[in-house]
Amino acid sequence: MHCQPRYKGPVYIWLKNKQSCLLCDEAADGDTPLCMACETELPWLGDHCQTCALPLPAAGLTCGQCLKQPPAFERVIAPWTYSFPIDSLITRFKHSAKWPFGHLLAELLAQALQHRFENDLPRPDLMLPVPLATRRLRQRGFNQAAMLARWLGSRLNILGDERLLLRIQDTDAQQALNANERRKNLRNAFALAPDASVKGLHLALVDDVLTTGATAQALARLLMDAGAARVDVYCLARTPKPGDTI
Template structure:
């Protein structure tokens, strides 16, 4: 039985002359179902850590944690902070199977990545979605990271490999744990496919939200130890540091 949905048709009918904003239901201005006022009001990520994208008070800085313990991944690329309405859209996509919201966010992330590629960001050779625990995959019916990676793959023309890494055992939900417990929870949680060939390759992990970075770190370390040349992280949103008021 396949838990992961395979839907080859459009998740949303992208008609330029009949688009309505998914947030306010007003007429949309462009090819995506989002009007300009709502797009402007999204919680766009401002100044942030150059490595992990943690929101910071000034540009061009690296956070203390990344300076003290540099992560295995090179850079986190994300457009937004995890606050309203992005948090609500991700929750509805992830927990209520509202795929149009996920598709919309993936399209906007792809636009942001296209812009970064035109500036100075190296393009990866492969997109790798964060695998979901088997028990949670059965409960949810789909892996939101895999769906995001597929949509990004189509928009960016970068191949996606959903089988390169897997979870070797079911772990507790990360959102229920503190930073230290998250790291312990992920110890030996992932494994490479037996036929994985990643030596010298630039890879990009794909996920919905980055909080402490424990999952990204565990996967990036696994890939780098296996010979990857570079690992980046692409996600929809970055949570602020606890106590920062968001």
């Protein structure tokens, strides 16, 4: 039964639409809304700690903090340092709900992860977004880590679980605290969902920025104590110094 009128005009097809760069508004070179010139000038993370991704002067090194106190997570994957324009894009995504910026960054992170999977990085069984405090979630209206995990999962075909990790305490904002204060602030802040099982699983925590690593450490320790085989951390950016705040 032909109940729809016939239409012989041009049809708008999103996948064939010419993309514009979200940074300079020039024509993008491919399907990703970012031109080659802007992509080249992003603050790509160079040589860094093999564990926590802290920028270091040479490749293949482990920072002093990770040597002294090895974290519960195995490896941090972050494409960029937290500097312009990545810091601005993340801020606008998180605090102004500019989701296209977050989607763009997630796409580039997915490309970086896929490249690593094809080389030396094992694929995780499950991705877990860092849970947001209830008060912060109510104010913001969304969890940026959960959105990143959804985009990454769709692009990389890796399952995600937004309910496995719980934030059971609304802690003070981390931005104004140093590394020691952040660790104390997060003590007993997280828990596993009832009946959750992670035994023997390789898990990946997803977040936007790694600063001191206190949040990643608290969650990774919780998961490892629950029987996880390995925990990695996937984030958009790494602050240049452990004490930098965002």
